Amino acid sequence: MAERTLLAGLRQWLESLGHMASSKIWRLGFAARFFVYILLHSGTAFRRFGLTIREIYFAGVLSLIIILVSGLFVGMVLGLQGYDTLQRYGSSEALGILVALSLVRELGPVVAGLLFASRAGSAITAEIGLMKATEQIAAMEMMAVDPIARVVAPRFWAGVISMPLLAALFSAMGIFGGYLVGVQLIGVDEGAFWSQMQSSVDVREDIMNGVIKSVVFGVAVTWIAVFEGYDAPPTAEGVSGATTRTVVTSSLAILALDFVLTALMFTGGNAR
Amino acid sequence: MKRATIDIWVGIFVAAGFAGLLFLALKVGNLASFSTAQAYQVQAKFANIGGLKVRAPIKSAGVVVGRVSSVMFDNESYEAIVTFNVDAQYKFPRDTSAKILTSGLLGEQYVGLEAGGDGVMLKEGDRLRLTQSAVVLENLISQFLFNKAAEGKEGKDGK
Numbered sequence: 001m002a003e004r005t006l007l008a009g010l011r012q013w014l015e016s017l018g019h020m021a022s023s024k025i026w027r028l029g030f031a032a033r034f035f036v037y038i039l040l041h042s043g044t045a046f047r048r049f050g051l052t053i054r055e056i057y058f059a060g061v062l063s064l065i066i067i068l069v070s071g072l073f074v075g076m077v078l079g080l081q082g083y084d085t086l087q088r089y090g091s092s093e094a095l096g097i098l099v100a101l102s103l104v105r106e107l108g109p110v111v112a113g114l115l116f117a118s119r120a121g122s123a124i125t126a127e128i129g130l131m132k133a134t135e136q137i138a139a140m141e142m143m144a145v146d147p148i149a150r151v152v153a154p155r156f157w158a159g160v161i162s163m164p165l166l167a168a169l170f171s172a173m174g175i176f177g178g179y180l181v182g183v184q185l186i187g188v189d190e191g192a193f194w195s196q197m198q199s200s201v202d203v204r205e206d207i208m209n210g211v212i213k214s215v216v217f218g219v220a221v222t223w224i225a226v227f228e229g230y231d232a233p234p235t236a237e238g239v240s241g242a243t244t245r246t247v248v249t250s251s252l253a254i255l256a257l258d259f260v261l262t263a264l265m266f267t268g269g270n271a272r
Numbered sequence: 273m274k275r276a277t278i279d280i281w282v283g284i285f286v287a288a289g290f291a292g293l294l295f296l297a298l299k300v301g302n303l304a305s306f307s308t309a310q311a312y313q314v315q316a317k318f319a320n321i322g323g324l325k326v327r328a329p330i331k332s333a334g335v336v337v338g339r340v341s342s343v344m345f346d347n348e349s350y351e352a353i354v355t356f357n358v359d360a361q362y363k364f365p366r367d368t369s370a371k372i373l374t375s376g377l378l379g380e381q382y383v384g385l386e387a388g389g390d391g392v393m394l395k396e397g398d399r400l401r402l403t404q405s406a407v408v409l410e411n412l413i414s415q416f417l418f419n420k421a422a423e424g425k426e427g428k429d430g431k
Contacts, residue, residue, distance in 0.1 A: 050275070057278045061285045100300050165289025172292035175300055194299070202327070203301040211293070 031227045037148055038156050038226070044149040051154040052161075059120040059155070059222075060162030064169070066115055071170035074107060075099060075177025082178075083186050095188050096197035099178030104201060104210045105266070108171030110258050113217035116163055117250040121225035124155050125246040128229025129239035137230075152226045159225070163218025164211050171210065209265045216257055221250040310360035311338065312396040316370045316383075321352045322406025324372055324381045330356050331373075332385040337362040340383065356383060358394070365390040369402035381406060 045052050082098040128151060131137050137147045175197075182188045201207065225246050232242035321343060330338035338358035346353050358364070367388030374381050388402075 053282050054278055056282045056285065061281045064285060064288075104296060104300065162285075165286060165292070168289055168292040168296060172295045175296075197300055199329075201301045203297050207293075207296050207301050 027231075030231070031223075034227050034230065035223055038153050038223075041146060041149040042153040042157060044146075045153040045157045051150070052157050055154045055158030056162055058123065059116075059158045060166060063116060063119045063162070063166060066119055067112055067166045067170050068173050070111065070115060071108075071173030072177040074111060074170075075103065075174030075179075076181045078102060078107075078174065079178040079181030079186070083182060083188065092186075092188050093192035093196055095178070095182045096193040097200045099182070100175055100197045100201050101206060103171045103174040103178075104206050106258070106262070108174065109167045109210055109213040109217055110254060112167040112170040112214065113163065113221060113254040114251055116159075116166055116218070117221045117225075117254065118247050120159065120162070121221045121246050121250050122243045124159070124222065124225040125229040125232070125243045126239060128152065128155070128226060129232035129234075129242050132230065132232060133234040133236070133239055135234075148230075152230060156222050156226050159222025160215065160218045163221065164214040167210065167214035167217075209261075212265075213258065213261050216261060217254050220253045220257060224250040224253060311357040312360055312394070313341065313355060313357055314394055314396075314398050314400060315353055315355050316400040316403050317346065317349065317351045317353055318370075318372060318403050318405050319351055320405040320408060321354060322372055322374075322381055322408060324354065324383070324406065328380060329382045330358060330385060331382055332362070332364070332387065337385065354383065363393045364388075366392045366394055366398065367402065368394060368400060369404070370400045371404040372406035374407070 078099045079095065082095050083092055086092045086094055086098065128137075131151065137151065140147045140150060179193065183190045183193050228242040228246045228249070232238045324340065324343060326340055326343060328340045329336045330340065338356050340354060340356045342355045344353045344355070345351075354370075364385060365388045367390040369386045369388065371384045371386070372381055373384045394400075
């Protein structure tokens with residue numbers, strides 16, 4: 001008798017495990033098909049570019065303040081901290097290299113991506129989720145308007161376009177912040193600051209790789225945001241849960257992708 | 273919000289984004305001083321290249337005249353073959369010698385060129401005959417220690 005209940009318990013446990021795994025995989029497959037569907041139906045987003053421009057305004061322009069201010073402060077902190085460490089080795093002129101390389105290669109795309117995920121990604125998810133909860137999406141379908149082409153694709157492309165621009169502005173602002181603190185406040189030589197930076201930052205190797213990173217993060221963040229919004233259960237709780245999931249999942253995705261991209265981009269050149 | 277206002281703001285945003293990229297490329301990166309269009313390739317063999325890396329500068333009289341494009345190992349002579357691009361506007365005699373030098377005490381390593389006196393100039397694909405390897409700090413220290421030890425011995429024997 002005891003054996004039978006044990007077996008039944010084991011069976012139930014295995015069943016729930018299998019259900020969990022298959023539903024996760026099903027969701028992943030749904031997200032992938034959703035991505036392909038967005039790409040196939042993004043004609044409208046470019047034909048009626050006004051729709052996309054409106055979304056760039058909400059995703060990009062309204063994120064400008066937080067991106068610029070955090071970029072400036074990250075750069076200023078890098079300037080202070082970098083100077084503190086470098087002057088111990090008597091190479092405070094290398095401050096420009098430190099600030100520029102860490103911003104262009106890593107901090108620019110990653111921090112801008114994290115900010116973008118929490119500022120714009122969450123807004124996209126909440127908006128689409130609420131549209132679904134208030135049956136606006138169903139109404140569009142009733143009127144033979146494809147909601148993916150009309151609602152989802154413009155938001156997706158707006159995010160993909162905005163993200164690299166925001167990351168570039170973040171890096172530029174950060175370097176300006178590093179310059180303010182390093183050169184104007186502490187008094188590192190201005191010529192050495194810029195010339196050492198220019199001699200060691202490569203346009204293709206460092207700046208273009210940073211841009212590629214930010215494009216990849218833009219695709220990942222907006223894909224997760226529109227998918228979570230579209231997939232959200234049409235209730236108040238469902239929308240709030242989906243918004244939280246967007247921020248958590250896209251932040252983790254950015255960090256994981258950053259590791260993979262860094263491993264691909266920057267180890268090949270240095271190993272040789 | 274009106275359509276035109278949104279358009280203007282998006283226009284400003286996109287323009288600012290591209291301005292940021294341009295700033296990164298021109299002021300932070302080395303796009304302005306970077307030209308691979310006109311350069312000729314020269315090779316040199318070194319017994320030891322120390323820590324020389326690809327893209328290290330080639331300097332002559334302290335001026336950057338090119339960059340290292342590849343570092344390979346020669347299986348026959350067991351030496352390192354360093355290939356580098358020299359900007360076409362700089363001409364060097366064929367008997368120019370190459371040294372691996374270090375900028376500062378702990379700085380990066382670079383190739384220093386010293387012009388010779390030959391009338392024929394270097395051209396694409398030439399190989400420099402006269403080279404001097406990198407100074408390896410460990411070898412230098414051990415040499416110094418051995419010399420000191422030898423001196424001490426001589427001094428004792430003399431007395």
